[in-house]
Amino acid sequence: MRVRFGVLGPVTAWDDAGEPIALKGPRHRAVLARLIIARRRVVPVTRLVEDLWTDPPTDAVGAVRTFVAALRRVLEPDRPPRTAPRLLVTEGPGYALRADADTVDAWRFEQAAAAADRERPAAVPSLLEDALGWWRGPAYADFAEEAWARAERTRLADLRLSAVERLAEARLTLGRPAEAAADLDAHVAEHPWRENAWGLLALALYRAGRQGDALTVLRRARTLLVEQLGVDPGPDLRRLEADILHQADHLTAGAGGPGGAGGTAEQVWARATAAYDRTVAFGARARLESTMGLLRGLAVTGGGGLQAAREHRVAAVAAAEELGDADLTARVIGSYDVPAIWTRVDDPEQAAQVVAAAERTLTSLAPGENDVARARLLATVALESRGTHSARAPQAAAQAERIARRLEDPVLLAFVLNGVFMQTFGRAGLAPRRDEIGAELVALSARHGLVTYEVLGHLVRLQARAALADFTGADQHAAAADRLAERNELPLVGVFTGWYAALRLAESGDASLPEVESAYRGAAISLDGAGMPGLERGLLPLALLCLRVRHGLPAPDDAPDGDAADRDTDRDIDWGPYEPWARPLLLLARNQHREAAAALREVPEPPRDLLFEALWCLTARAAIAVGDRSRMERAHAALAPAAAELAGAGSGLVTLGPVAWHLDDLDAALSRT
Helix, strand or coil: CCCEEECCCCCEEECCCCCECCCCCHHHHHHHHHHHHCCCCCEEHHHHHHHHCCCCCCCHHHHHHHHHHHHHHHHCCCCCCCCCCCCEEEECCEEEECCCHHHEHHHHHHHHHHHHHHCCHHHHHHHHHHHHCCCCCCCCHHHCCCHHHHHHHHHHHHHHHHHHHHHHHHHHHCCCHHHHHHHHHHHHHHCCCCHHHHHHHHHHHHHCCCHHHHHHHHHHHHHHHHHHHCCCCCHHHHHHHHHHHCCCHHHCCCCCCCCHHHHHHHHHHHHHHHHHHHHCCCCCHHHHHHHHHHHHHHHCCCHHHHHHHHHHHHHHHHHHHHCCCHHHHHHHHHCCCCCCCCCCCCCHHHHHHHHHHHHHHHHHCCCCCCHHHHHHHHHHHHHHCCCCCCCHHHHHHHHHHHHHHHHCCHHHHHHHHHHHHHCCCCCCCCHHHHHHHHHHHHHHHHHHCCHHHHHHHHHHHHHHHHHCCCHHHHHHHHHHHHHHHHHHCCCCHHHHHHHHHHHHHHHHCCCCHHHHHHHHHHHHHCCCCCCCHHHHCCHHHHHHHHHHHHCCCCCCCCCCCCCHHHCCCCCCCCCHHHHHHHHHHHHHHCCCHHHHHHHHHCCCCCCCCCCHHHHHHHHHHHHHHHCCHHHHHHHHHHHHHHCCCECCHHHCCCCCCEHHHHHHHHHHHHHHC
């Protein structure tokens, strides 16, 4: 029996005849779903236990084995006794589902979406119409609240929305604007924050001879964005509105067939990729290196692109290692020089795989040869080890910097400086050092036309100047980053400058607490589908908590969206990795001082990253409240080097006010105890 699996809706499976397979209870389906998300990789039993239970029973491991055995019976009912399973296999410390790529609807959908980008417009509608018909509801619908499914659900949802818009583009190119408008009207109603969809709908209406309706749609989009998010429409929508008002010729150039700049670009892409496929043999090593160039571009296009680039990168590195060519592997690993500003990796497992591959390749390179590749590998170790307690990573960054400066290679130096930046969190108070790195990145990149690293330099300086309470300087760098992003189609930059705008409002003193909270909630919307779970999880609750502490208020006891139905408990708030530092303050807000003191004793030292000072300040507030002298002393020692900075503002995202204020309160509390 060849089993097919469905996760584009409730998790299910079908047999050869298309009949549903009885998967028993919700935890059986959870095990299956978790293994599908792992994409044929092994999931340790201990991880399954953690994912299935908040408070695992004593026989949790045995229960997981029971679930797996039951799944094997229904997925391979004809397997002879005492023969090894072929589908749900045991390997090492856990289990893997060895499903074929065409047997999981989500994987087939990804293939169809990718194929649509390669096909000529005439073939796209039928391809995507079929693929979109496979959706039976939200992906992994029965596990919407599970943390282990969140990133995959978000990725697939973004992929579906992009497919809807790609289908509309194809219909427009083929001269079928009425069909495109009909689907897009429902699409924007359900997903009103997607500016690309509004633009496509307006263009479809215009090409259907409904200029007035097209302008009404754009004005509706403007009103929604301004009133709900507090932001103006992006440059593409503004330009489209002006073109429709003036009935620009190029708006109809593509109707009925490829035309205009977009059509020309599509034709060039199609011809070039076809020529590449004809010329470069399948299996050629050059394909791997070419793939990495594509992935670099993909990573800066937005949420779905960034996540896809990360996944394909790991696969490309593994493929290079299989060939046994250390120089090739070094080039493949080191060529992914995508700038990174946030100090927590989005996928720790993938990052660890890349670091391990880089270290293996470093040992395989001939001594004294290929210094460029060596520096890139070392910089990769520094970048992908950010936010960890690795002693190796700072050494790798320093070694890479020495090589890059000796070689005087500006592109290499920019990449290496990114790794050096990620390792400048050994203690509090290092904003001036990061400001120096940012200044060098801006100057170096401007001289040599390295746009993405020039943007990175401005964002680094934005963070550093905010930490040093120089908001005039931070504003200038935010504006410079936005200008470069607009000219070069770098949408993720707006996520960081949007959050900075909320921080700026919080520190301006010109807005009320509800106004600032609203600004933060608006900024949080930009994270939806941005493909950066390392940044997204728990950030809005943390920002709101910091805001209340800044105003001398207790921790919130409601969910971050302010829904009255959720005000009885904080359990619905996803604090992400920041939960240990929030928990004591949440308990104090309920006057549970004994429980808060116990929770404070369990709080770990904050990771050495952009939120180091902020998390220590939260620890300090709780320690003062419960009279924990040991914690107060540790907080004071950790924060003292940053006495001249604003706590948390070095992230460019949140603020707890001057570190000196927290130090003064610690001094006063310590003198009393």
